[in-house]
Amino acid sequence: MSKPRLALFDFACCEGCQLQIVNMEEEILDLISVVHPVQWREAMSEQSEEYDIAVIEGSITRPEDEERLRRIRERSRFLIALGSCAATGGINNLKNQLNLKEAQRIVYGDAADMPHLDTDSTKSVDEVVLVDFKVLGCPIDQQEFAYIVRCLVLGKTPEIPTYPICVECKLQENTCRYEHGEICLGPITRAGCGARCPSQATWCFGCRGLSDEPNVYAAREVMDKYRKTPSDLEERMALFCSKPRYDHE
Amino acid sequence: MSKKSINIQHVTRIEGHGNIVVNAGDGHIEKVEWQVPEAPRLFEAMVLGRSWEDMQTIVSRICGICSISHSLACIKGIEAAMGIVVSEQTDKLRLLAHYSEQLQSHVLHIGYLVAPDLLGAKSVVPLVETHFDLVRLVIKLHRQANAWSDLLAGRTTHPITFKPGGFSKVPAEASLRDLHAGLTNLIPDLKTLSSVLLSLADKLPAFERETEYVALRQPDTYTFYHGQIGSSDATETVPLNRFETVVNEYISPQSTAKWARWHRESYAVGALARFNLNSAYLSPLAQEVAHAFGLRGKLTNPYLNTVVQLVECAHIVETSLALLDSLLTAGVQPETPNVKPRAGEGVGCVEAPRGILFHRYAFDAQGICTAANLVIPTNQNHGNIQKDFEALVPQIIDRDEEEIKLWLEMLVRSYDPCVSCSTHYLNVEFV
Amino acid sequence: MSIKKINQESLYSWVDSLIRKQRVYGVQANGERFAFAPLTDARLLKLDYDVTILPPKKYLLPQREDLMEFHIKGEYKSQVEAEPFILFGVHPYDVAAISQMDSIFCADNYDVNYMSRRHSATIVACDVQKASPNVFAGCLNTATVQEGFDILLTNIGSQYLADARTAKGEALLKDLSGDTPTAQDLEKREQVWENNQRLLRKHKLKCHPDELAELLDRSYYNPVWEEKAKRCFSCGSCNLVCPTCYCFDVQDDLNWDMETGKRTRAWDGCLLRDFAAVAGGHNFRRQRADRYRHRYYRKGKYIANKLGKIACVGCGRCIDNCVPGIANPVEIYNRLYMSQKNIYVPEPATLMRVLPMTSQETFYEVRLDSGRELGHEPGQFVEISLPGMGEAPISVSSSPTQTGIFQMVVRKVGNVTTALSKFKPGDKIGVRGPFGSQFPVHDLMKGKDILFICGGIGLVPVRSAINFILDNREDYGQIIIMYGYKSPSERLFAKELDAWRKVPKLTLLETVDCPDDTWTGNCGVITTLFPHIKVDPARTSAIICGPPLMYRFVVAELARQGFTDESIFVSLERRMKCGVGKCGHCQINNIYVCQKGPVFKYADIKEVMEAL
Structure with a gap:
């Protein structure tokens, strides 16, 4: 069996998720023993339009990007959304809460009307094309990415946690951030990162998006107990949890 | 001369998207253009109305490669706005975290992005077969730099531990001792990398163009983190809160990123600028590396930026060892920041690996952001890249297309641009 | 099997010698809380911990463990771990839990992965020295254990008793130099056990x-x-x-x-x-x-x-x-x-002791015939039932830390209480409850100085809180008790008051309205005691309980002293007929005193019409 060919494409994002692949260090050698990278602009000058697996990084924010994405989908057997920007829209969703013309004026001033500065609202990749697998997180977890790639090559659906971060946080024996008077999104955010932020003594800001059937009602209810308000919770959820869905099947 | 049409859409092995467009024919050059068509992300608007507590989390997402620099500039900006003073320990730990990112980013740039050009390869992938020892060396340096960031920032990309007023969690002394040992081990590796790069130095194009160089300056220090704004065209430094008078941003029709100019039409930031302003204060090992490459006085070949990054790697490792010694002598105390928001406006500034970075914020009494202005190093370099092209293309227009393409791409790469920060893109087009 | 008495130093050197020989997992500080972790230095042990975040089961059934390695061709290689280790400082309730896991993994299908690790483990248990905020092991008979471990450590003051109960434990104890405990030492240990069974009940189970x-x-x-x-x-x-x-x-x-x-x-x-x-x-x-x-x-x-x-x-x-x-x-x-119950039917109880206190008030000690604990909190009340006479709401006066019985003091004022005043030990009464809210001893009062202000019979429910605090002394700061009553002959709990005077960090001030010839103390209303005390209102909770008239003056005085409405707690009297928030007699505005009260935060009722 020949190795599946993998191509990586970046859209609107910080490219930190591809960097996590570079950060696999020696393990990249293992990765390229399983898949054959044929296009990866940030790391390679080689380019091929023949590939089996397309990895998409970043959110879709312009009509021409949607076109490009559809062409990629047509050419690929599998499509992976890499990182929160691609999988859920990520931090770029904040843009959707703005009046775009107004926002462009804030950033570009009087030049905002120049046509090349146009941008649409943020879309996650699955709002444009069919996505086979999502690698969540801002940035992604290298081990989870590696696991998903191995599953894909093996022909198995990866088992990504459907439960909230609290599970992993308890396993790390962290003190609950609510005991420190912080609003932590751990109880409604999908696990899989090993409770990275609470383990560094700060709140989870929900970069992996909401868990399956998150109890947002309970999260709002609980604010009173910790002397916060539901709008405090919503402010924090606006960063990464404004799109309440993720279907991993 | 035949008509040349070179069109490089999305220059590779750089962070973000950029195009190079050159139209040349019949003995004259019609158009030489550096274009930045990266998708606009509008961070300065996205932070408005957000809480000071979430600010660092949002703006670190501007760039995956220099997220630590963005976070630190943000935190320093918040602290300046709210009159927050941090402990000496916090200051040292942040500097240490900042150094880790410089090393991480420089090694990535030298080893993964530039080395293939010098070795005639398209990427690091074929080098695994042909130059395995070099690849292994680069991986080792990169891994150590990342482990270092992990320890201080909680992770290498998008730091977790940085908070206005201090750290959510400080590293254990035992881990800092391990780091000290790890960094000590890197010194021979840096020497090896230096000799490998020295043997390839003649592959760097000889091209000189003097320009204005802008970087942080701090007395008697090769600074990345403290100080005021300095320029090769000025004797006086400018206080950080007047950075807008330095960058003079404007919008170019070629770019979704903003451009900048100060005393001249353009200026350069980054390792080369830092070197030109502060090389007298490099550490002994860094001086040694600089000497080996014959780097002296004002450097005006932009392709040397990569070499200066290597010099900086030596400086960073050596300086960090001293910093670790002083931290360990004093002992690391657990400190939990206890900060209340207040209204104010302030500027935070650091040298990102690819040049000076400015963040300005204004907050209301509840700590809600009411204004932001973020000026990224690559924005400041865009104009200078354009001027370099205009000077370089006539000198090489008679060479064959592949070589021209390579030289232009290598020029862009040498600036180590971070286009997604500045917003994102690269392309070369000869028509 | 042997028991040795050891001091802290020999405990440390013994543990250090164990660390050199085997892997030792001991309880250590983990941020503000505690966790079992690999022990590298005996001095990092925190045997006075309250509770660990995760139980020690993580070393017997790891969070993640390999069961086997495989090859896709269909080859399996079993993985079983069995390196000896010591679990050091396991609390009795966790010992009981491990014993239960043992039965699970041993029964039916023997789980070799768990069991081999279990057999490799030596368990050094340690009796609880500090109750955690929510422990209720006392209700489940796991506050102390007599089996399921190899060695049991008990802190009996400045020293520990180390008691080996298995051959494995005996072998470990060989290296420990210590004295043979005296009968008095063993008695101290019995006292620790008895206290723990009594005190590790932050929540009370109403049924068996x-x-x-x-x-x-x-x-x-x-x-x-x-x-x-x-x-x-x-x-x-x-x-x-x-x-x-x-x-x-x-x-x-x-x-x-x-x-x-x-x-x-x-x-x-x-x-x-x-x-x-x-x-x-x-x-x-x-x-x-x-x-x-x-x-x-x-x-x-x-x-x-x-x-x-x-x-x-x-x-x-x-x-x-x-x-x-x-x-x-x-x-x-x-x-x-x-x-499951008809909430209006009382359960039978027996008077164990009946002692007249003053001409009007009688002290009763009551045991529920079912043997269950009443399960009350300080400040709560019960409905006492005498068939034919009816029911009356009566405050519980004993601390929940006193188990097996509860106590009350009753003034004869109505049909029920007057009839009750004629009852003798052994007589039967009916009890419903406990009902109502409590003095916030578990949360708001914790870590604070406490100022109690009691008038007359108001001392009765407050006594429950005072004794609870004295049983959990390290959780609270200074205690000041102001107690005012009509005349010296109406002084309640005389012996106990005298005993409180000897307690460190406790100040008791008394005043009477009508002194007699023997009285040498303060005269006047209770607010006349304020000049004699010094409190820091920022770190003090004030508890007021007494006749209705008293509240307005005391609250005004506290406000003058700088107390906020959030730090004042009052206990209100109303006609509480059913006790279960249905009959409506005790209602003030939208509040049922029998449910939301009788204890209220002053801030919560200050604006409520008719409350004060």
Whole structure:
């Protein structure tokens, strides 16, 4: 069996998720023993339009990007959304809460009307094309990415946690951030990162998006107990949890 | 001369998207253009109305490669706005975290992005077969730099531990001792990398163009983190809160990123600028590396930026060892920041690996952001890249297309641009 | 088997010698809380911990363990771990939990992965020295244990007793230099055990644990499941921190060679959404309430039926770690218990002691005939029933730390109380309750200085709080008690008051309205005592209980002193007929005093018409 060919494409994002692949260090050698990278602009000058697996990084924010994405989908057997920007829209969703013309004026001033500065609202990749697998997180977890790639090559659906971060946080024996008077999104955010932020003594800001059937009602209810308000919770959820869905099947 | 049409859409092995467009024919050059068509992300608007507590989390997402620099500039900006003073320990730990990112980013740039050009390869992938020892060396340096960031920032990309007023969690002394040992081990590796790069130095194009160089300056220090704004065209430094008078941003029709100019039409930031302003204060090992490459006085070949990054790697490792010694002598105390928001406006500034970075914020009494202005190093370099092209293309227009393409791409790469920060893109087009 | 008496230093050098020989996992500080972790230095041990975040089960059933290595061609290689180690400082309730896990993994299908690790373990138990905020081991008979460990350490003051109960323990103890304990030392240990059984009851179970299985049998449709589950995050925290939860998931992962790999098992939790989901998508416990209920059934019924003991040891970790605060098993089981009963029917009780205190007031000590604890908190009341006479609400005067009985002091003013004043020890009465709110000894008052201001019979309920605080002395700061009464002959609890005067960091000030010839103390209303005290209002909670007239003056004085309305607590008297928030007699505005009161935060009722 020949190795599946993998191509990586970046859209609107910080490219930190591809960097996590570079950060696999020696393990990249293992990765390229399983898949054959044929296009990866940030790391390679080689380019091929023949590939089996397309990895998409970043959110879709312009009509021409949607076109490009559809062409990629047509050419690929599998499509992976890499990182929160691609999988859920990520931090770029904040843009959707703005009046775009107004926002462009804030950033570009009087030049905002120049046509090349146009941008649409943020879309996650699955709002444009069919996505086979999502690698969540801002940035992604290298081990989870590696696991998903191995599953894909093996022909198995990866088992990504459907439960909230609290599970992993308890396993790390962290003190609950609510005991420190912080609003932590751990109880409604999908696990899989090993409770990275609470383990560094700060709140989870929900970069992996909401868990399956998150109890947002309970999260709002609980604010009173910790002397916060539901709008405090919503402010924090606006960063990464404004799109309440993720279907991993 | 035949008509040349070179069109490089999305220059590779750089962070973000950029195009190079050159139209040349019949003995004259019609158009030489550096274009930045990266998708606009509008961070300065996205932070408005957000809480000071979430600010660092949002703006670190501007760039995956220099997220630590963005976070630190943000935190320093918040602290300046709210009159927050941090402990000496916090200051040292942040500097240490900042150094880790410089090393991480420089090694990535030298080893993964530039080395293939010098070795005639398209990427690091074929080098695994042909130059395995070099690849292994680069991986080792990169891994150590990342482990270092992990320890201080909680992770290498998008730091977790940085908070206005201090750290959510400080590293254990035992881990800092391990780091000290790890960094000590890197010194021979840096020497090896230096000799490998020295043997390839003649592959760097000889091209000189003097320009204005802008970087942080701090007395008697090769600074990345403290100080005021300095320029090769000025004797006086400018206080950080007047950075807008330095960058003079404007919008170019070629770019979704903003451009900048100060005393001249353009200026350069980054390792080369830092070197030109502060090389007298490099550490002994860094001086040694600089000497080996014959780097002296004002450097005006932009392709040397990569070499200066290597010099900086030596400086960073050596300086960090001293910093670790002083931290360990004093002992690391657990400190939990206890900060209340207040209204104010302030500027935070650091040298990102690819040049000076400015963040300005204004907050209301509840700590809600009411204004932001973020000026990224690559924005400041865009104009200078354009001027370099205009000077370089006539000198090489008679060479064959592949070589021209390579030289232009290598020029862009040498600036180590971070286009997604500045917003994102690269392309070369000869028509 | 031997017992040795050792001091702190020889304990340290013994532990250090153990560390050199074996892996030792001991309790250490983990941020503000505690955790079992590999021990490198005896001085890092924190044997005076309250509770660890995760129970020590993590070393017997690791969070993740390899069951086997495999090759995709179909070869399996079993992985079983068996390196000896010591678990140091295990609390009795966790010992009880480990014993229960042993029965589970040993029974039916012998789990060699667990059992080989279990056999490799030496357990050094340690009696609890500081009660955790939510421990209720005392209600489940796990506050102390006599088996299931190899060595038991007990702090008897400045020294420890180390008691080896197995050959393994005996072997370890060989290296420990110590004295033979005296009879007095052993008596001190008995006292520690007795205290712990009494004190490790931050929540009180109203029924006997053995009744739970049957109780649950009748509670499947109780509305409590839906009500609580609405606020459940399905985060599994209660599962993960539970010392008796052992469910796991099994998963495969391939290595990069895409041929070899591992099958591992990892902790799972029945509260998690997909715990009972099958391939194809059907979920057998689809609703949050299904999963929430399942946990209580499993703990209280399924395991109880299998092992004869419920799967709860009262460590309180599930309560500690539940963000929305819905995981308190005692609260749930008590709710179920109460909802099975006709709430208006009293339960029989017997007067154990009857002592006249003043001409009007009599002291009673009562035992419930069922043998169960009353399960009250300081500040709560009961309805005392005399058939034919009726019922009367009476404050409980004893501290919940006093087990087996409860006490009250009754002034004869009506039909019931006058009849009661003629009762003798051995006479039967009826009891309903406890009812109402409590002085916030578990939260708001904790860590604070406390100022008690009592007028006359107001001392009766306050005495419950005072004695509770004295039994948990390290949780509170200075205590000042102001006690005013009409005349010296009406002084209640005379002996006890004299004893309190000798307690460190406790100031008792008394005043009378009408002195007699013998009186040498302060005269005048209770506010005349204020010039004699010094308090820092910022770190003090004030508790007021007395005749209605007193409140206005005392509150005004406290405000002058700088107390905020948030730091003042008052106990109100109303006609509380049913005690269960139905009959309406005690209602003030929208508040039922028998439910939301009798203890109120002043800030909460200040603006309520008719309250004061």
